Amino acid sequence: MELKWKKLDNSNLRGYTAVVPSVAVGNVGQLACDLLISSLRMKKIASINSIAIVPILGYDPYDHNTIDLSMCCELYKCDEKKIIVLQLRAPLVYKYATSFLKQILEKFKESGINDIVILTSSYAHEKKHIMTSPFRYLVNEYSSYKNEIQKLNWTEHEIIENGIKILGGGFASLLYGICIEQLVPCLILYKYCSEGDNIPDAYEMIQYLDSVLRIFNRDKDLSSQLVQPISWKYLYGRPPPIGIY
Template sequence: MTLPYFEFVSVPGFHSQKLAGSTLLMPGPNGLGNIGQLALDLLISSLDLMRVGFISSTLVLPVCGNEDYGNETAPNTLHTSFEVYQSRPSNTTSITLIQLRSPVITKKGVLFSKSFAHWAQQMAFESVVLVTAADAGRRVDGQIRSDRLRFISTSDKYVHADRLQQLGFPRLEENETKRAWVASELASPIPPGAGVSRFIFDEFRELSVPLLTLIWFAIEGDNYQDALQLASAVRSLVNHGEDNSEQNTWKTPLSWKGLYGNAMFTKALFQ
């Protein structure tokens, strides 16, 4: 089967070979509350990642907008729906981050997942981390009584396995949760509300390519705190144990100025 168009287009002076060997972070497409996108927005802004290219795909709705991460006095920069960022050469940890600002087209989730999985395999990333949310209202009893973060991997030999254990991240209770959600044991272990993440997980598993999925149980609404906590978990994971006194310091993007829950919107507005 011919896969749909999925191509990396670099900015001038950047070569795609520089993607190899880095840790790839990507938000779960069409996930609940766009929490994966919000968490990675925080990482792009706070870690001062540089935009190195774009993904061209026929499976993502096209969109463009003004500057996301700068300030109001800086010249506007055009942003698109599917961009690629990377840590600066001076950083000791090499991170590549994909920001997806629009949904995958309806009924194209499987094709998108196949295209993304094969592209990620071709680019030879050291590891791939999918960052997403799931429906907190569909949790089983054991998940309600504990932290809202879970992880699941397509391989027990995942490159960040030791770091996960060191941080104490809880593994998704696969057998228990699958019985609560679906009758078929062949169904994806990814919880409801994660959007296209379940197809991506299944595709990486079928290709025997390691994929770590970080899942945050949440509900729709003001998801600032959810995004903050999920971003903190991702940053701790990819930090490789380095001591960082600014670990809890975050720079919110310019585009968050009008985010739901912002202090500029008071009760007086609705009276």
């Protein structure tokens, strides 16, 4: 399986942090990445195609005044914050997922990417300690964020004997394992949630992410710096017709 990587410019990505959403319950990681891309006005620098990706094509989700089209898997960057986002808009085809993620990670390493942050979610009913934060994290020994997170006193993901499992979390644990194999610094951040209106979950996830990456201006209110993508207007379709009542 060959990864088709269509570059839209020759960006130098050395030293950047790559944020990758895992398609999971509530799509919290994807929504959080949407917020990042829109709020930082990130530039699309590549489109990625593979048999592991469900073929999807649509209008630009961040700008309705353009004729550009968007694909299922695209790469965005913010030079000022040295962040790239690999946005995925559909689940990976299971039997090709491992090969796809390994090739993506290899591309990142070739580009000089500094570390990986995986955003995902897990089923709300899997949260065993009810009175604790709904957020959990997992960080490998190569990550520079380890000490910072310990200072924040976040709750760490519980690792069981059978390995790392984030139920409902998509490919997050798989990519994390690949990062360990290839000695790549990696952090997983996830939230327990249910299906429904998960926009508030995405806002909270950005708040947690900002605590570590320091993306936004600390002298201003965070919510005032976040810009919802135009495409969010269509998340739940139109309201029901009044005539049915």
